[in-house]
Amino acid sequence: MPRPTCPRRVARPPACDYFKPRGVPMTALEEVTLSVDELEALRLADLEGLYQEAAAERLGVSRTTFGRIVGSARHKVAEALVLGKALSISGGAVAWSQDRQFVCDAGGHRWSLPLGSGRPEACPGCGSQAFHRVDGGPRGAERPAP
Ligand SMILES: [Zn+2]
Incomplete structure (x- = not known):
């Protein structure tokens, strides 16, 4: 099945x-x-x-x-x-895919946010600030500052 x-x-x-x-x-x-x-x-x-x-x-x-x-x-x-x-x-x-999609580098959590809602502070799954955008948007602009 x-x-x-x-x-x-x-x-x-x-x-x-x-x-x-x-x-x-x-x-x-x-x-x-x-x-x-x-x-x-x-x-x-x-x-x-x-x-x-x-x-x-x-x-x-x-x-x-x-x-x-x-x-x-x-x-x-x-x-x-x-x-x-x-x-x-x-x-x-x-x-x-109208939303921005994010993946957490620390725990692999995925979440999405509507366009224009600002950059997320941290992963909602684990609080890590290491995450990146995966929907083809401007990856560099969404990366956290080193
Ligand atoms: Zn996470």
Whole structure:
């Protein structure tokens, strides 16, 4: 039985949600469905070129889970390109990332705050001042002063 999936943080909706080979009638096309979190994994790993650990943080999943998601995504894209299938992008457990996301360096606690609410003083989980932003915002500006 599949486990329920926690929503993955995705920065923005896909620019385009359907790709099809030119000159093939829709009725003759096979279709591959890429979920929105799989597309985001591709964007982070292959477009932004992030290491898996950083990309996993941005998506809000473990490194192992990220590896599985990006592997599945690459397989599907390859299948569409090589075998001439249509590629549909839809579904997936996704939470649009409007909030600023933080991760505590000391204890790995995660929390989020709405945009414009100021820099947090300390980790709400353990009080550590060593934490950083993981949503793609200005990391440097959010780092505590040394
Ligand atoms: Zn903490």
